[in-house]
Amino acid sequence: MWKLAWRNLWRNRTRTLILVSAVALTYGMALVWIGMSDEIHGDMAEAAVKTAGGSVLIHGDGYWDTRSNEMLVEQPAEVSEAVQSVDGVESVTQRVLLQGLLNSARNSNPVQLTGLPPEKGASIHDVEDWVVEGSWPDSPHDAPIALGKGIVESLEIQLGDKVVMTATAPDGELTRALFRLGAILDTGSKSLNESAAYTSLDVAQKVMGLGDRVTQLGITIEDGLDEAKMAEDIRAAIGDQSKAEREGLEVLTWQTAMPEMVGAIELDDAMMYVYLIVIFLIVTFAIANTFMMSVMERVREFGLFNALGLNDRRIAVMVLEETILLAALAIVSGFVLGFSGHLIIQQVGIDMAAFTGGEMEMAGVQLMDMTITSELNPGKWLMATGFVFVVIVLSALYPAWKASRLAPAEAMEFYE
Amino acid sequence: MSLIEVSGVERTYRQGEVEVHALRGVDVTVEGGEFSALAGPSGSGKTTLLNMIGGLDSPTAGTVDVNGSRISDMDRSKAADYRLHHIGFIFQAYNLVPVLSAYENAEFVMMLQGVPKAERRERVVPMLREVGLEGMIDRKPSELSGGQQQRVAIVRALASRPKLILADEPTANLDSETSADLLDLMLELNQEYGTTFLFSSHDELVLERARRVVRLRSGQIESDQRDSDEQVA
Ligand SMILES: Nc1ncnc2c1ncn2[C@@H]1O[C@H](COP(=O)(O)OP(=O)(O)OP(=O)(O)O)[C@@H](O)[C@H]1O
Numbered sequence: 001m002w003k004l005a006w007r008n009l010w011r012n013r014t015r016t017l018i019l020v021s022a023v024a025l026t027y028g029m030a031l032v033w034i035g036m037s038d039e040i041h042g043d044m045a046e047a048a049v050k051t052a053g054g055s056v057l058i059h060g061d062g063y064w065d066t067r068s069n070e071m072l073v074e075q076p077a078e079v080s081e082a083v084q085s086v087d088g089v090e091s092v093t094q095r096v097l098l099q100g101l102l103n104s105a106r107n108s109n110p111v112q113l114t115g116l117p118p119e120k121g122a123s124i125h126d127v128e129d130w131v132v133e134g135s136w137p138d139s140p141h142d143a144p145i146a147l148g149k150g151i152v153e154s155l156e157i158q159l160g161d162k163v164v165m166t167a168t169a170p171d172g173e174l175t176r177a178l179f180r181l182g183a184i185l186d187t188g189s190k191s192l193n194e195s196a197a198y199t200s201l202d203v204a205q206k207v208m209g210l211g212d213r214v215t216q217l218g219i220t221i222e223d224g225l226d227e228a229k230m231a232e233d234i235r236a237a238i239g240d241q242s243k244a245e246r247e248g249l250e251v252l253t254w255q256t257a258m259p260e261m262v263g264a265i266e267l268d269d270a271m272m273y274v275y276l277i278v279i280f281l282i283v284t285f286a287i288a289n290t291f292m293m294s295v296m297e298r299v300r301e302f303g304l305f306n307a308l309g310l311n312d313r314r315i316a317v318m319v320l321e322e323t324i325l326l327a328a329l330a331i332v333s334g335f336v337l338g339f340s341g342h343l344i345i346q347q348v349g350i351d352m353a354a355f356t357g358g359e360m361e362m363a364g365v366q367l368m369d370m371t372i373t374s375e376l377n378p379g380k381w382l383m384a385t386g387f388v389f390v391v392i393v394l395s396a397l398y399p400a401w402k403a404s405r406l407a408p409a410e411a412m413e414f415y416e
Numbered sequence: 417m418s419l420i421e422v423s424g425v426e427r428t429y430r431q432g433e434v435e436v437h438a439l440r441g442v443d444v445t446v447e448g449g450e451f452s453a454l455a456g457p458s459g460s461g462k463t464t465l466l467n468m469i470g471g472l473d474s475p476t477a478g479t480v481d482v483n484g485s486r487i488s489d490m491d492r493s494k495a496a497d498y499r500l501h502h503i504g505f506i507f508q509a510y511n512l513v514p515v516l517s518a519y520e521n522a523e524f525v526m527m528l529q530g531v532p533k534a535e536r537r538e539r540v541v542p543m544l545r546e547v548g549l550e551g552m553i554d555r556k557p558s559e560l561s562g563g564q565q566q567r568v569a570i571v572r573a574l575a576s577r578p579k580l581i582l583a584d585e586p587t588a589n590l591d592s593e594t595s596a597d598l599l600d601l602m603l604e605l606n607q608e609y610g611t612t613f614l615f616s617s618h619d620e621l622v623l624e625r626a627r628r629v630v631r632l633r634s635g636q637i638e639s640d641q642r643d644s645d646e647q648v649a
């Protein structure tokens with residue numbers, strides 16, 4: 001009977017080809033779209049992790065909401081050691097984060113000063129890659145500072161010039177610290193260029209009188225691990241080491257730290273699925289309509305089948321077999337289209353900078369990676385494929401039922 | 417028990433306000449092995465009666481039994497299953513599935529019955545040869561003449577070895593010579609396999625070949641004559 005279904009499918013070659021290409025195109029596009037948005041969402045998550053400072057973060061309790069210079073991690077070395085012993089933890093970076101005002105002889109500019117340990121990769125951002133003038137992290141100065149070029153412009157300073165940072169120290173006193181400009185940075189983001197300042201962890205601790213205390217432990221974890229689960233494990237590990245310490249700490253995942261980003265990703269995802277479902281509803285109607293036409297054209301034949309002894313169920317199955325073949329054809333060609341599209345976009349990439357004028361910000365996070373490529377997520381693709389298949393077969397249910405209900409005697413009327 | 421027992425069958429069609437009485441109380445029995453014809457003017461109810469016997473339509477009143485089964489009480493699917501195994505149909509035209517070759521059409525019913533491929537071939541190929549279709553078995557219906565198409569339909573009906581073959585004006589689209597040939601063929605097969613044939617026609621040339629002619633007029637039996645020699649025109 002599959003042979004019969006196959007031949008019936010090709011009776012109206014043009015119509016079948018149009019239908020197959022329409023479904024294949026829609027399905028292929030859906031695959032490319034899913035691939036691209038998965039990649040964008042991956043980029044968004046990555047940017048959020050960078051902005052937050054790690055996949056999992058440890059701060060003095062309440063720091064993240066207040067960004068207060070006074071909330072610190074008291075014994076970072078011990079905590080860090082405890083965290084490092086957790087399975088799946090890749091790295092733990094101690095950072096000092098200070099909000100303050102930077103003054104030059106002429107001007108002042110609010111900044112967030114990040115104190116980073118000297119090893120490369122200590123920052124999730126590669127500060128040394130951003131250097132446009134000067135040298136970093138090595139510097140001839142005792143208390144070097146690297147500033148975004150926007151700050152440098154507004155302060156009207158040059159390499160080697162003095163700047164003074166005014167900030168609240170942990171004891172609540174307003175403290176001034178002297179730095180010399182060691183490097184000028186171009187972060188690729190206008191707002192970061194206007195607010196980002198870096199120095200070494202030692203210097204930051206010393207000038208602000210922090211001792212060995214830090215603001216943040218930024219934790220990176222192995223790919224594919226669940227952040228919430230890791231945060232759980234990390235909390236437990238800290239608890240084991242020093243219960244007292246744990247009282248004064250908050251352990252956040254990047255998702256809890258940046259809920260707007262999570263919301264943006266989820267919304268974008270949901271929108272995509274709504275669009276896809278609407279598109280496929282339209283496709284469903286087109287298929288149902290075409291199949292209805294092809295059934296009505298064959299009224300006489302279905303009457304003949306019934307007279308020959310095909311019962312209702314077998315006639316319906318026959319129509320469904322045609323649909324299944326159509327779906328298979330459309331899915332195979334659509335997959336070829338979609339997969340090629342995915343590969344091309346993955347190789348070439350689409351430069352979003354051209355569309356957005358070089359800046360893209362989402363939920364307060366600067367997207368650094370402005371080139372959209374594509375990411376293959378087998379689970380989602382499989383789901384989309386199953387969905388398309390089911391949609392096509394569903395759309396043929398009514399025509400199939402109709403075909404099986406055609407009264408044989410009435411169908412025979414066509415003879416006379 | 418007779419092969420076909422039609423008793424008190426009425427069929428009324430409704431067309432809006434108008435009621436059409438296609439059959440008004442028909443009683444007829446057909447024995448196994450008969451080669452019989454239904455005659456009568458257009459609109460007399462021949463097709464309606466054949467459809468009743470084949471379970472393609474249900475009577476408004478009365479009963480139809482075929483081979484001891486009450487086909488008039490079966491639902492659509494039951495009737496279809498019953499036809500598949502017991503009744504062959506030959507229509508006036510459009511008998512064949514256009515996308516299947518002559519051979520595939522001929523084996524179609526057997527395929528539905530689940531007869532193995534080899535056996536289907538064994539049965540169909542000699543029969544197609546017998547009806548003069550050798551060398552044409554791979555042709556599509558559109559590449560066959562009307563008479564050749566009807567032969568394929570006859571082979572299809574016979575090959576599945578039903579008790580009964582119902583043929584509604586099988587020769588209506590054919591010239592008289594081809595009609596005569598086809599009737600001879602049906603008669604031959606009737607004798608060879610003992611298959612019961614009941615066909616309708618208003619062609620007297622065709623009716624001459626029947627062993628029994630049942631004449632209908634306005635949905636009622638007008639006459640029932642056995643032995644073709646005594647037939648009156
Ligand atoms: N589906 C239907 N709806 C309404 N009336 C019908 C229907 N089928 C048949 N009839 C009517 O029933 C009567 C008998 O029709 P039937 O087709 O049985 O005649 P017939 O003897 O086969 O005629 P012909 O020789 O033209 O084929 C006719 O008056 C016809 O118009």
Ligand SMILES: [Mg+2]
Binds near residue numbers: 462463464584
């Ligand atoms: Mg008729």
